[in-house]
Amino acid sequence: MDGMAPFERWFDICELSDIPVRGSRRLEKDGMKIAIFRTSDDRVFAVENRCAHKGGPLSEGIVHDCAVTCPLHNWVYDLSTGKAQGGDEGQIRTFPAEVRDGGRVHLRLAMAS
């Protein structure tokens, strides 16, 4: 996780205030659907917007603490690790995301192809 993988770079995405507290925004990059979440303590997380169960759009789920509940069948994911919680087993991709000074949300993704 330290250092930057060769083909990745940081992208400036939006203002923190563009994402509702305990809410999300959606983003598409090279065909990959990404959901960006903002927690109640103003941390941001980005994950692939595809539930490991049956592909549910996680961006549409309820956000609580550092987790989201999938809107289709209620799987719960830890947003920092991308691991499904409780009895469910599954893993979704996560992307480094952070709020930089000035309140801009940045996301690390593969370089534009």
Add this chain to the structure above:
Amino acid sequence: MSREKLVIIGAGMAAGRFLEHLLDANPDAYDITLFNAEPRGTYNRIMLSPVLSGEKSYEEIVTHTDDWYAEQGITCRFGERIISVDRANKTVLGEKGIVAYDKLVIATGSSPFIIPMPGHDLSGVLAYRDLEDTNGMIDACQPGAKAVVIGGGLLGLEAAAGLRLRGMDVTVLHLMPTLMERQLDPSAGYLLEKELADRGIEIRTGANSKEIYGDGKVEGIRLEDGTDIPANLIVMAVGIRPSIAIAKEAGLDVGRGILVDCKMKTSDPSIYSVGECVEFEGNCYGLVAPLFDQAKVLANALIAEADDTDFVHSETATKLKVTGVDLFSAGDFADGEGRDEIVFRDPARGIYKRLVLEGDKLVGAVLYGETADGAWFFDKIKKGEEIGAEDRATLIFGQSYAGGSPLDPMAAVAALPDEAEICGCNGISKGQITQAIDEKGLSDVEGVRACTKASGSCGTCTGLVESLLAWKLGDAFAAPAKNAVCGCTELGHDEVRRLIVSQRLKSVPAVMQELSWKTSCGCAKCRPALNYYLLASWPGEYVDDNQSRFINERVHANIQKDGTYSVVPRAWGGVTTAAELRAVADVVDKYDIPMVKYTGGQRIDMLGVKKEDLPGVWADLNEAGMVSGHAYGKSLRTVKTCVGSEWCRVGTQDSTGLGIKLEKLMWGSWTPHKVKLAVSGCPRNCAEATCKDIGVVCVDSGYQIHIAGAAGMEVRATDHLTTVTTEEEAIEMCAAVLQAYREQGFYLERIYKWTARIGGAEKVHELIVDDVENRKALFERFKYAQQFSQDDPWAERASGKVDAHEFKTLELVE
């Protein structure tokens, strides 16, 4: 053979317990008449404090119901005060007539002392003794209202804490320098004062009140030092006096109380007395434990063959019933010559413990912050047990001291001797409870309570009883499966709903903070439930928390398995027009919607709409006059109708018209779960009204109202609630049912489940059909709430002003 006549004056806690013992021993011994000045039978007076704070309802604290008295054949004259006793003729004079007795029991309890200062008789000055006082205080709890409680003893502080929990601004005036000085030493009094101050209660010690002022109604109180404190409510809790007036007037021997011997007999051999009105060997009592002992002795005395016990004076221990404050005191803890003390303090955790020893005996204990060992110390005090030199060193750490670390609660009860008292109010020991568990095969707290009375009075020992059960039964003991809302709290839906209202909690964070949620911001289960409860409790005030709603309700469309959405506009009563159909057709073409379908609810569903297209689809549908059908919400869904008398050759009333009126009245309202209605024009019932949440079946003479049907995972025909003659009445009835459900239903509980939980359609009948006033009030509250919920959520979002971010995806900025 005619039975002896037993008359009892007062149906308080002592009389209630006495009757139980008497009837247990011999149900047929007496012909019993029971008088009570309060308009009700026995309830657990101790629990008025949780009623005041909103943690319990009155119904939960009734110990003797009307049915119980009827079963026992007792003649009840509740709401009737006894004016005098004629000992020569052996009669009592009540407000409604004379009754003769062979044996008389005086159980009049005590009356609160009212300081006769100027203004004490103004409206808004209350004591704290009975249900009327409690309800008076609850009524006074308006936003911004101020209360002053005079008296910083047990009752005063429970009143102050309860009023504070209900949102009152509370000041306690206490004459002495520290709170509860009779039960606590100054250190514990200080900790208590700090705790209460932290809760926002202002404590003024050394405060001497001079007069209450106000014009007909309380406006404030003035102290000796000239300070004025404004108040809308003043509660006097400065002490009680045994109620002995009728006994004294009848010429019985009295002191502070009615004098009795060790069999509870007064100076007249036909008259007995029990409870707080009694004086025995110079002692009067103000806690129930000794009164319950008296009740037992008296029952034995009145059933001659069982007469083998005497009443003996014993120590009582004190606990304060303020949730979150743990305090215990027992015995005599004054300093004195020949007395030693052992003190333990842990300021960080707010714990203070002090034991007082005289010679090698424990004589007093004060515990604050951690009281688990209270019963154990109390036991040693009562028994006068000798404390050896080596035990003395570890005594303060309590019974669980074993190598320094405290044991878990189960190990702690396991370590108790059989004689250790578990329930102080009822004097029930560990041995009695374990014996009852073994012999009667008890498996839960309710069973133990029914059999032994342990935990049935002030309830503070419930946890100990649970631990005992767990210890005796191991895995066979299922800890009370409280229906907690979710893993974030111990509280059930009913408690959460009640506390939101009683503590005037008005936001999700306020609920989580005040009700000690275990997670920082809840979960997908509790947040939508809390959001609904707040919305239903504070219409017009609470601001909906969109992020606490399930996606369908957040974006006002149903999410589909592929992440697209379906859109269902309202078709009022299942009716549509050419213009609407044309608009639907145009929308389907314009947005390339892959599927159009008639739903099972008589309306059209457009499926497969992309999220970003939703605002456009809605704008076009709005244009044609269509609004959201809430097919996605825990809210009013469809009102199905049949064609009715307008067209049908056998229709009796305009079922289509009524259905439309109902839908126009109810649309937009949020409910615990979805709600579906239907109106059929005749008993052929083509709209399937008898499997809906609320159904109307029109008949020649009027409208049959049906409730509590279901046709989903469970299929259940409705119950017939009532039949009314006019359309207006039908509308009022349906709306009242809906509002009652909105106010009482648990989140995700359909109407049929709510009905079953509260006692069936008969109960709903009682609440809504029989109680006309209640029905009207429910209807008014429904209409009031509807003012705030009938804005079309689609129009709001199509305008782009609400939740615009929801529907747009982000762009990458390079």
